[in-house]
Amino acid sequence: MNLIQTLKTYLLICMSIGMLAVASCKKQDKATPKPIETVDEEIPIPILKLYLSSLIGIDTAELAYNQQTTYFQWRGVNQITREKLSFSYKLNNKAK
Numbered sequence: 317m318n319l320i321q322t323l324k325t326y327l328l329i330c331m332s333i334g335m336l337a338v339a340s341c342k343k344q345d346k347a348t349p350k351p352i353e354t355v356d357e358e359i360p361i362p363i364l365k366l367y368l369s370s371l372i373g374i375d376t377a378e379l380a381y382n383q384q385t386t387y388f389q390w391r392g393v394n395q396i397t398r399e400k401l402s403f404s405y406k407l408n409n410k411a412k
Contacts, residue, residue: 359402364388367405368396 361381368388369376372395380389387394388401 359405361398364398364401364405367408368401 362376365376365379365381365388368379372390374390378390379395381387381398382389382394385394386398388396388398
């Protein structure tokens with residue numbers, strides 16, 4: 317009986333320490349994400365072509381912009397929209 321009483325006491329102490337450890341943990345302050353900016357000013361097509369060219373490593377002469385679909389194309393295949401490329405361009409230029 318003495319052994320059981322000792323185990324109960326030991327278990328009670330361990331649980332108390334565990335509860336204290338959990339209760340004393342502070343919530344980590346997570347950085348609140350900045351709101352995503354909308355594309356408020358249009359970046360000229362030649363600048364975006366140059367930017368896309370530098371990203372994928374092809375000549376700007378091989379890129380075309382389709383005004384109806386707003387996609388940049390390479391060899392007739394849609395690659396990325398103007399809005400997404402402008403957003404990427406702005407993010408990349410903010411970091412510099």
